[in-house]
Amino acid sequence: MPTPSLDDFDRQLIEVLARDARVSNRKIAADLGVTEGTVRGRIRRLQQDKLIAFTALTGLGTQGETKLAFIAINAEVDQVRAIAERIATIPRVTGVLVTMGRSNIIAICLFEQLEELVAVASDQILAMPGVHHVETSIAVKTFKYNARVVKITGTSDIAENDD
The missing domain is CATH 1.10.10.10 (Winged helix-like DNA-binding domain superfamily/Winged helix DNA-binding domain)
Structure with missing residues (x-):
């Protein structure tokens, strides 16, 4: 296309x-x-052309005690796409990115209780075949977040850009 x-x-x-x-x-x-x-x-x-979309963005402040976490995932290179697609189906996960660097997948997660994050990171993601390591980071203070930089994407973007 x-x-x-x-x-x-x-x-x-x-x-x-x-x-x-x-x-x-x-x-x-x-x-x-x-x-x-x-x-x-x-x-x-x-x-x-999916170059713009209109939506209401909510701040974390509207979510009560909701916390933002990033889960860095090390997965088998030949399984990254399939694992990223599986992670994207987890309800608590709000974003999944395939990356280059220390980890090859980053999952973004919203949670209220620490146990919810542990369940996603350890019980669900780490338990997936092909996942070797997960590391969580919890946002404790946000200094800048610009929602205008959000790109409209779909799972097909992974398939188009992983070559």
């Missing part, structure tokens, strides 16, 4: 929406010097 291209107008439109996704198409059109129909059409194309 070819990668959709972005022109300068697309980038300007994305920047406006990244600052405030609730801004009206009429306001965007007036600010960028185009018609409202142009804005509406571009937004629709960007959504269809």
Whole structure:
């Protein structure tokens, strides 16, 4: 599948929406010097091409006593994709990344009780065939988090980018 291209107008439109996704198409059109129909059409194309999505982001503060943890996983190299896909099915896991470096998979997990994290890291992930080691890190203070850098991805991205 070819990668959709972005022109300068697309980038300007994305920047406006990244600052405030609730801004009206009429306001965007007036600010960028185009018609409202142009804005509406571009937004629709960007959504269809999965280059933008509109969603509500919640902060950890809305989750009560929820904590954020990262689970670094060392897995057999020839099984990384399959293991990452299995980890992605665990309900407590909110993100799975295949990485290069000390670990080859990072899982992001939200939990309220330490026992929940232990159950995910040890009882579920470490018990998977092909997983050799897990190491957990718990976020104790967040100094900066920018939700705007989140990329829209799916499991197919792993298959496309692991060659």
